[in-house]
Amino acid sequence: MNNPHPLPDPYPDPQRWIILFSVCLAGLIMPINFTGPAVSLPAIATSLGGSVVALSWVTNAFMLTFGCSLMIAGALADRFGRKRVFISGLAVLTLSSLVMLMVQDIIAFDLIRALQGVAAAAAFAGGTAGLAQVFDGTERAKAFSLLGTTFGIGLAFGPLLAGFLVQHFDWRAIFISVSLFSAIALFAGIRYMHESRDPAAAKLDWPGAATFTLALTLLTYAVLQAPDSGWSNPEVIALFSGALLFMIAFVVIENRVRRPMLDLSLFRYPRFVGVQFLAAAPAYSYVVLLVLLPLRFIGIEGYGTLEAGIVMFALSAPMLILPLLAGMLAHRFSAGIISSLGLLICAFGLLWLAQYAPGQPFLLLILPLLTIGCGISLPWGLMDGLAVSVVPKDRAGMATGIFSTVRVAGEGIALAVVGALLAALVEQHLPGSPLANAAAGAHRLAMGDLQQAAALLNVDTAALKQSYEAAFQGLLYILALTTAISAGIVFIFLRHASPSPIVPSQTTNAQSLAERSTE
Known part of the structure; x- marks a missing residue:
């Protein structure tokens, strides 16, 4: 029997669309806050100095704390309020970005970056969980699809924006833009989002x-x-x-x-294990390139930051379109087959990129970078749905939590491992007999600091460029092989798997996190 006096919708139009705008803007900030400092790392090193390890933490600190805090933030949002966690994360992100303008040394910079990772996780988890309270049914699917598109825009245009700001202003302008975007999302959330929580939420x-x-x-x-x-x-x-x-x-x-926090019994499901391999694959086939390639383009090849941003756009641009295409193809083909094919295309792109030595016209790099981006976009658009579909329905929330943690925390570890591997390969290819300071010099060269490496090793820059070229080529071969092996593992475990039809994910596991928060 219908209620003759239905309750008013707590989120009437256009209020719900302003909330969606707020959460999407927060989603846009996450990739910009990762790719921006990666592009501007040479400028940050020149301004603040610091050891190679300290400079590595510029990107690793954010990714590590973001990945480790996602599930904690989701649990806190359920228990203490989604709006409260969302607003708190945005407030800390806004203020910490402003504090970046006054930082004078790299250690303080890294500590603030770690804090920003925690704040970003709070804003992301709280915002997506809150968004799930605003939209239902097909509208919810469309809202999270738009959030995924926004995340893709951040990945695609983040390096370009960072390059423009660094070249025309200063690396601090990146954090001014992050603070501005965060503040706008913050005020919209404060004004229009209602508080909600899960009364049955357990203690963390x-x-x-x-x-x-x-x-x-x-x-x-x-x-x-x-x-x-x-x-x-x-x-x-x-x-x-x-x-x-x-x-x-x-x-x-x-x-x-x-x-x-993580129900390890889920690893008894073979297809769930396959999804974890799929979650880790983009880390070493795509995400590491978002950091290593700007260091190569700017530090070794001498591109301007804006030029580097233009080239990097080719790597992420397919994220704007192809995840949607992958979702459409999944209605006709197995998601596991589509994902395996995408990883093989990505491996081919890595092999293609390995053929171009530093110093080549940057236009030649666009096609292999587009190939890598196209390849990784296919599994990227299906991973979140697969994380839900390969376990029983009553375990879906925890499954997406494990998937989120493996995916994001794995990216931070992959950055550290691949960076160390490149430094080891550079040291093997250094010219002449064993050199004093070989390890330190090789690490500097791997980070794109050509001049400091030359000073430490007392070797001319032309010879060091050749060493770097051989090492980077070897690294790309290793990444291509690892990606191809991952494609085979994913095919074996997931060739009959299909994603959940209600999750048209593109570039983020946003909806999966939200579904976990509303169980």
């Missing part, structure tokens, strides 16, 4: 969250420190040992707690 698994975060932090720091100090250095060994102990402690805690 703090021991699990703490041990997991410490394990990833120590592992990342060990990988970053090893190229400078040596893999057999006692400090590096202690860091790896600490990471292993905390991860063991995490597994023990999650197997004993009543409501764990």
Whole structure:
């Protein structure tokens, strides 16, 4: 029987669209806040100085804390209020970006970047969970599809915007733009979003969250420190040992707690294991290039930041279109087959890119970069739906939580591992007999600091460019092989899998996180 006096819609038009605008703007900030500092890293190094390890944390600190905090932020949003967590994250992001304008040393910069990762996770988790309260049915699918498109715009145009700002103003202009976008989203959220929470939300698994975060932090720091100090250095060994102990402690805690942060029993499902391989694949086939290529273009090849941003646009531009196409193809073909094909295309693009030595006209790089972007866009558009569809329906929320953590935290670890691998390859290709400061010089060269590497190694820059060329080519071959192997694993585990039809994800696991928060 229909209610003769229905309750008024708490989110009438156009209020709900302003809320969508606020959350989409917050989603736009995330990729800009990652790709922008990556493009401007040479300018940041010139301004603030710092060791290679400290400079590596410019990107790694944000990605690591963002990945580790996503599930914690989602649980806090359910328990204490989605609007409160969303607003708190945006407020910290706004203020911390303004503080960046006054930073004078790289250590303070890295600490603020870590804080920004936590704030971004809060804004993202709170915003997407809140958005799920505003829209229902097909409108919800359209809203999250638009959020995915916005994330793709940030990935595609972030390097271009950063290059323009650094070339015409200063690297600090990037954080001014982030602060401006955050402030607009903040005020819109304060004014129009209503508070909501899950009255049945459980207490947060703090021991699990703490041990997991410490394990990833120590592992990342060990990988970053090893190229400078040596893999057999006692400090590096202690860091790896600490990471292993905390991860063991995490597994023990999650197997004993009543409501764990990560339900490890899901790994009993073979197709769920395949989804985790798929979640990790973009990290080393695509995400690492967002950091390494600007360092190559600006530091080694001498491009301006704007030129580098234009070239990087070719890498991410397919994200604007192809994830939608992947969703359409999934109605006719297995999502696992489409994802495997995309990874193979990406591997081919990496091999193609390996044929171009530094110094080539940058227009020649556009086609291989487009190929990589096209290849990775196919699985990217299907991953979130697959994360939900490969486990029983009542386990979907936890499945997306594990998927989100593997995906984002894996990107931070991949950045550290691939950066260390490039430094090791550079050291192998250095000219002449064993050089003094070889490890430190190779690490500098891998970070795109050609002049400092030349000063440390007492080798002319032309010879160092050749060493870098050989090392980068070898790295691309390794990444291509790893991506191709991942394609095979994904095909084996997921060739019959199909994504959930209600999740037309493009560039982010936004809707999956929201579904978890509304269980």
